[in-house]
Amino acid sequence: MATSVALHKFYRHLLSKSDFPKFISAFSTCNVSFAAAKNAPVAAARAKVHCNVGTIGHVDHGKTTLTAAITRVQAKTGLAKFVAYDQIDKAPEEQRRGITINATHVEYDSPLRHYAHTDCPGHRDYVKNMISGTSQMDGAILVVAATDGHMPQTREHLLLAKQIGVSHIIVFLNKTDLVDLETLELCEIEMRELLTDYGYDGLATPVVSGSALKALEGDLEAEKCIAKLMDVLDSYLPEPRRDTTSPFLFPIENAFSVAQRGIVAIGTLVRGRIKKGDSAEILGHGSELKTVIADVQVFRQSVPFVEAGQNCGLLLRNVKPDQLDRGMIVCPPKISKAYNHFKAQLYFLTKHEGGRNKPVRSGYQQQMFSYTWNMEARIDLRPPMEMLMPGDNGEVYVALRKHMVLEPQQRFTIREANQSTVATGVITSLLPDVLVEKTLSKVSDADLLNEVAKEVKTKRGK
């Protein structure tokens, strides 16, 4: 990540000078640094499939103890670095602050996978993480103390898991050193019932029981529950989708002409794989172009294909220099589409996080940033919401001045004139176009409200 951001800035800096030979040299320099990063040992260790998990559950039921216990047990076989109990809640102040900094500060491996583990204290923390995409959870470990059973607010934990899109839950019945088998069984049955009530597969959900405290203290018998939990994580959580197989998506960072050859677009392939000879579309900023990938270059060398994560240049056929713009997307024909209207979940940063100190109401206009593009956007709150305060999150309608390639789950930020990020969002659904004449202020409220009314109707219809 850090590398690509740096690259980004570097390109921009050079491009502002926009002088051709320099640009070419920048191209090669950047690729060298990219290659160096790729060969670093850290990257090699990450070859394992990566999953994001997290603990949720009632206060004092043992989330933090369990997290510490996992790292302690996995550390015995070199699969983790032990993180002591009192180190887990102690995220450095800077880490707690900025929304962009990942809340995850515990990681461990199983023999098969690498896990990043989030132990957030509250509902809002999880929702914030979900919206900013800092750690989309592939699965959640719901920790329940068998001495208590589930508590009245456990429903809030399950609703939350649903809301942030956690499809798989694993139950850890904790504090088994304090209860008898009968209670433990009842507790398990009760949890399965509860999961079923909240739309999870209560019967298939794995339930692991044990004593996190004993495991943390080094009791050999108790450590078995951690091994069991790791097994269940490996087997029950589906493998995150591999990015190289989905249709390619290549946001253009910049483009320039190469004498006698044509136009080269530079950028980082977000997902999929691009081969020489692939036909493609270039969408965004209101235009739609057809092209063929005449050549793919890495380090100024032709290569047969590139895969997700690689920085490369694409030689594009049938395109004129003035037709391309930063932020356009190169994608396979008839796969992606450009839109100018969508629904999103938006989180407004607090003043403390560098955000606004005043609320936002419908009709708020600022620049929206996603991938390599930015575009004027108008934000309307979903009625009956009248305002969003810094620190609030809510459902909003966004209209763009020009059509851009958008898809559900795409992350974006909103920045104000001074370039500071004031909100982060995630697209939840795409909507039919709105008519944008010249400016977004003219987008009629009626148009937007129509959309709301339609949606309410279809919901009622169901």
Next chain:
Amino acid sequence: MRICVLLARGTQTLLQQRLFSTTATQAVNKTALATLRKKTGYTFSNCKKALDQFGDDLASAEKWLRDQAQKEGWAKATKLQDRVVSQGLIGVRYSPEDGTAVLLEVNCETDFVARNAKFHELVNTVAEACSRELQLKAVDGASYHKWSITPELLASFKSSHDKTLGDLTALSIGTLGENIVLRRALLVKINSKECKISGYAHASDSLPTSKCCYLGRYGALVIYRQSPPSSKTNTATEQVAEQAGLLSSEDIGRQLCQHIVGMNPESIGKMDDDVPEVIVPVRKEAVVDTRGEGENDEPVEEVVPVAADDESRLIYQEFLTEPTMTVRDVLEQNNMEVLDFVRFELGGKTQEAEATDSERG
């Protein structure tokens, strides 16, 4: 339903397996334990304690549990009292008819609990109890009275079921398992002949708001006076009044509260004494094109009246609902005058310094 049967079957097989290692009486106890827990919702360990004392006498066990709950709640409250409570809810309850209003804050440890219906119920009950207290209070000739209630006093108020709010909080601590604190409350009674009161609570999550109590992370009350429209209106103000005329004074009252929540003013500001809005040169900010193509590079130097960005006097702030006007404009158009306002923010500073019994008239 089908799932229930499946689950029941699951239970049965589990029970059958267990029968080999446990005696029959224990199995009965287990059913009793399951029943008791389901019925009361108290923790497994407590249900077990009850059964240990009363055997299979479920009725007595249940009674014991409920009696115990309050004692335990208090014990637990004592045990948990050092834990940090930074989450919770602000409650707003007001009645224009009775001329009463309540603004209060109840804290808990996590926002999971703040989202729970049982917690909402507690906040509602507290608000209701405060309203009842207000009925006994008199305005005594003033336009209105404000009472700042200490946590201790608040805990001694009685709910409609004749339990003190302190007892109810202890019970909630028992069931919700988190430390809960009645942090502060502000009670207002107005002389309805002289002024009006309005309230608003802000929440971004859709919280269930009963008719009588609004819940959120922020809340505000505003006390205002509205005089009958003056006769000397010119055409310009008439036009605006026509537009504004779509709003009732209640609507404006609510919008003022929303403004107070959003813009966080520190004082009202005086209509006459203070210098009105400053005239400052501003750079008219066109939407900034960060691609730097230079279309909007020339800033337009213009002189327009604006409220300073950090203006902390209510009437000189730009009105949240209609940023082209100041609050003062809106008040003047509607012949309104703000007498007082209060704003609560979750976890905000309590106004300890403020007099417990302040009065203005």
